[in-house]
Amino acid sequence: MCQRHSRFTQSPSATMLTTLVFTGALLTFTCADFNVRILDDKDVVVSGMLPDSLLLSLPPCSLEGQNADLIYSTNTTSDKTLRSVFTVPTCVTSGREEGTLVSRKIAYKVSNLAAGAHYRLQYQVGTQKSNVVTASTRAAKDYNDIDTGLPARSGAMVVITVILSVAMFVLMVAITVTLVIATDED
């Protein structure tokens, strides 16, 4: 039976703290009955980290039919559990079919999160637990910070401006000389 990574209620010495945290992390990792992760753009989604939600991959379909609980915490809150957030779907071959559209569930969307906050997420399915996934939601940048100054002068701009300026100058000189000659002759 694996012990959950527990929060400290008193302040042990630094050495003991380091040892316990390290052991706790090891225990957490080695205690995982199955692994999950945040989806990324190598999967079939644009991004698994949105400003207000996270896309967490599902437990393996060997646990199909069982209710999954979600245990989550932040840096400032203790572990909370959401009971029976979804039922672990069956394996791929039993996708829902509607006409030519075959769909299958690929992730659980953890919603209503704060932007730019860190979360620790873990599934519990029956007596089995996943690894603890640490992820943060996206902190959206301000669009006013995008620099819209002239990026660079392209070759076209330089060539056209230089050559036309020179041509204009040459023509101006030539026409002035012609006018002077014509006026003198008259």
Place this chain on the structure above:
Amino acid sequence: MADGGDSYFMVLMILLNSFGAAASLALFALAIWVAVDGYGLYPISWVSGKDDIFAGAWIAIFTGFAFFCATVFGILAVVKKSRLLVLLYLILMFIIFIFECASCITAVTHRDYLVGNSNLVKKQMLKYYGDNTPAGQQITVTWNRVMREVKCCGADNPQDWIQYNSTFRMMYGTAYPWPQQCCKRLSNFEVADADGCKAGLNSALFNKGCFKHIESVFSRYTWSVSWYGFSVLMFMVSLLDYSIACFSIS
């Protein structure tokens, strides 16, 4: 102008002016094509204040037709063998030349501002898409059409909508991370997979950015006005140089 031996120069002048008339008429037609803006992207340049690609096109409409008239006038001046008329022709051509130079230079400079990189277009999209101001409505309609027709989302990719805050998010909340126009649609125009699109499934929304298309359209307009205008001007430079030489010699 002297007779006899000058007939060779006269014929050449007439031929060159005829070619110049044809080229400037083509410039006139091309500039009308740019000003009409068949791709409908004018609001993007108008809202940014960098709309001199179209101002350059309007100038080129004027200069194209003016060059045509001036070259025809030049042919008449040569046929009439009048020095005064040829002198007038040279001055007119030079004035039109200056205007056309302004058109070429301003069009290519503003193109660099607008689409040198995707920053300006991206910021404008984030700021104005979904806004109720006149500028916002224009940008929204334009982007909706572009996303639908070109099958794209965002400036560089859909992640633009989640990497930055936007007026769209402020107005419509986080129910949809990106506009519905980013979602793939069936042939009856219904969204193919609304939940998948909301979640960001690559198969349910358009993954490529729209900037490439916007950049290619503005570049096409700019090359029409500035590079073709430049080539017409280079021809006119040689024509005017030749005319000045003939005028001075005779």
